[in-house]
Amino acid sequence: MHIHPLVTDSATLANLCARWAEADFITVDTEFMRENTFYPELCLIQVADVNEAAAIDPMAPGIDLAPLLELMTANDDVLKVFHAGGQDLEIVYNLTGKTPHPLFDTQVAAMALGQGEQIGYSNLVDSWLGVQIDKGARFTDWAKRPLEPRQIEYAIGDVTHLAAIFPKMLQRLKKTGRGGWLDQEMERLGDPANYANDPEQAWKRVRAPSRKPDVLGRVKAIAKWRELEAQGKDLPRGRIMKDETLADIAGHPPRKQADLAKVRGLSAGWAGNEIGARLMAALADAQPLSDDELPPRDDRKPGLGKDGALVADLLKLLLKIRSRDIDVASKLLARSEELELLAAGVRTGLPMLEGWRYEQFGRDAVDLVEGRLAFAVVGGKLKMTRSVDVEEMA
Numbered sequence: 001m002h003i004h005p006l007v008t009d010s011a012t013l014a015n016l017c018a019r020w021a022e023a024d025f026i027t028v029d030t031e032f033m034r035e036n037t038f039y040p041e042l043c044l045i046q047v048a049d050v051n052e053a054a055a056i057d058p059m060a061p062g063i064d065l066a067p068l069l070e071l072m073t074a075n076d077d078v079l080k081v082f083h084a085g086g087q088d089l090e091i092v093y094n095l096t097g098k099t100p101h102p103l104f105d106t107q108v109a110a111m112a113l114g115q116g117e118q119i120g121y122s123n124l125v126d127s128w129l130g131v132q133i134d135k136g137a138r139f140t141d142w143a144k145r146p147l148e149p150r151q152i153e154y155a156i157g158d159v160t161h162l163a164a165i166f167p168k169m170l171q172r173l174k175k176t177g178r179g180g181w182l183d184q185e186m187e188r189l190g191d192p193a194n195y196a197n198d199p200e201q202a203w204k205r206v207r208a209p210s211r212k213p214d215v216l217g218r219v220k221a222i223a224k225w226r227e228l229e230a231q232g233k234d235l236p237r238g239r240i241m242k243d244e245t246l247a248d249i250a251g252h253p254p255r256k257q258a259d260l261a262k263v264r265g266l267s268a269g270w271a272g273n274e275i276g277a278r279l280m281a282a283l284a285d286a287q288p289l290s291d292d293e294l295p296p297r298d299d300r301k302p303g304l305g306k307d308g309a310l311v312a313d314l315l316k317l318l319l320k321i322r323s324r325d326i327d328v329a330s331k332l333l334a335r336s337e338e339l340e341l342l343a344a345g346v347r348t349g350l351p352m353l354e355g356w357r358y359e360q361f362g363r364d365a366v367d368l369v370e371g372r373l374a375f376a377v378v379g380g381k382l383k384m385t386r387s388v389d390v391e392e393m394a
Contacts, residue, residue: 001160004054005152010064016047016054017067023049025079027162028072028100030088031142031155038230038237042091043142048159050167055152059145065095073098081166083107083121083158086189093195101190106162108185109169112178114327121158128165133157181332181356199227204295206243209251211295213288218250220293221286225279241265253283311369312343318368321382322361333361342369 245265270276
């Protein structure tokens, strides 16, 4: 494989992208810093196919990233391969308003191959290639220039290893017939809505102090205000106001701006400055949440009750057994919330009751809830058995 250590000019990048556009797939990784900014600061982009790899410097003066971004978001013939690519996709979305497609995430694929729910990159490389990665450059300040050769070599290794792993992983998925299991997960990962910072929805990330509509209305108003302030200043949300302070103000709103000086976590200057005034204006405009907006209660189990909660626990045990038997991450089969809803009587709209998930787990889950499946100990191991004479047991 030919390695381009660091691409800093537009012509070289455009030529690379033209060749990558003919590939069946490319592997992609990014290095970024976000400790001091709202939006992640893109510092390096690594791309490889089976023939050549490069580290691209997006901070190089005058470099035009348009050919690369077009390859990522507008070329449907080239599969884009990431590992745990959520933050990489966020960066592309911030630059283009789109996400890379079609895409493949090796961490998600590893779930279907029995490698756990969140296998790390170094463990993935070790398990598939028998290569131990030197982690010495992990904590590099990627925004600092010039980058050292060992830092660039480390960064490019992320995509060259992935380019070797992906065909092996694809072959294993085809052999086991599990490739189709991943379609929905990849579609979910690539949904642009995951990466849009909508100020109107920012309150959902905050642990609310109560479920009172007026308190939650203030949480929504303050979270929206904080999101806009953070975006406008390109600062992390916590630099504007920490969640704990936000929740405290929502639960015990100050009557006047001068009272902000008494709020723990705020500078006394907020009692008279412009940012404090904007916060008070946001509080003044806050409206109680409507019934439709109110989040579900903590148990999230409508009508479940104590017996239903025990049924949900049995479903979780069934999920553990089934994921072990077929060697797949349980999270890929079903999520805890789905099990609770099934135990509460829900039979529609659950992913586990559709397609391959139904065949592998959902059918048995319904049978367990409805009394057609039971637990048994056989040879010292917990297994499932079909119930006989269910009517007599009722």
